[in-house]
Amino acid sequence: MVRWAPGVEDRLRAAALELFAELGFEQTTVAQLAARAGVTERTFYRYFTDKREVLFAGSERLQQEMVAAVRSAPSGSLVSELVPTALDALGQLFTAERRPYARRRQAVLQAQPALQERELLKLASLKAALAEAIAERDVDPERAALAAEVAVGVFSVSFGRWLAAEEDSDLVALQRAALAELPGLVHR
């Protein structure tokens, strides 16, 4: 019995983007989402806890990859090395093929405060996970918290630039450029 049919998750995600844009987020039901993706409601709930979560399932993976990268950095890594390590791991997940989906998702989010709130919660959770991972690498927890704030701030701004940019831009490169900009923003 194939419970986790390949492609179902992607189909549900595409269906959510379509329906949230067509009907609005509040008006869309899980039954409609499931129908549009060609699955039952019961199948929907095997993948996602609620309709909001469909657009945020990817954030689990972001967090895992980022934490794994920090954990597997060479021993004795400085916090100034862990920050770009974490950012590169995030950036590599957003390949050029993901941009069209990411742009459409962004447009749906901008129209819907409830989705923006969930996005802020996910970013806060990413930040907390990163702070913890950095602190585990022998960094003072307060310093790790500040590093995580900076890293997630760089990610947010660079992600916005990436969404707006021409086709050939690369999130890893944008994040590195933003990191290099930082000292000039705080040093007189």
Place this chain on the structure above:
Amino acid sequence: MVRWAPGVEDRLRAAALELFAELGFEQTTVAQLAARAGVTERTFYRYFTDKREVLFAGSERLQQEMVAAVRSAPSGSLVSELVPTALDALGQLFTAERRPYARRRQAVLQAQPALQERELLKLASLKAALAEAIAERDVDPERAALAAEVAVGVFSVSFGRWLAAEEDSDLVALQRAALAELPGLVHR
């Protein structure tokens, strides 16, 4: 007719802290809040749009003071001068007398995800307002957005340190120390 009786807002805030801690946020009604503060429900709604907002009314003022400070900075100010200007304006609002309230408020927030969400929204709004104010000072908008991310990140972390610190710590000083820490977090 004195509609805005002195102290009513503070009494409602104190009542909210007490009742959210005693009964939980969900269980507390506006009627109970008003009664505890010795006012009518109607009076409550002259001050706040909902029970959640009682703990966030101060954030309007934070935003106004911060934006005003950036706007009134000397002409030709660099972004590296506007960031500490904005932070100092924020920090000065949190005097030592405000700490006991701020600590109790934090404890209530930590127990209540719905309040944490509102806090994240307020921080996002603070960030957007700061980015706009900095961009109005002849700074490239993307650079202004990055500066605002950094500034609000420094505020968040420093505010946590301030809440946890001994009585004589000062938020302005904590923020300056965090700003000074930043370059070392990103430079190898």
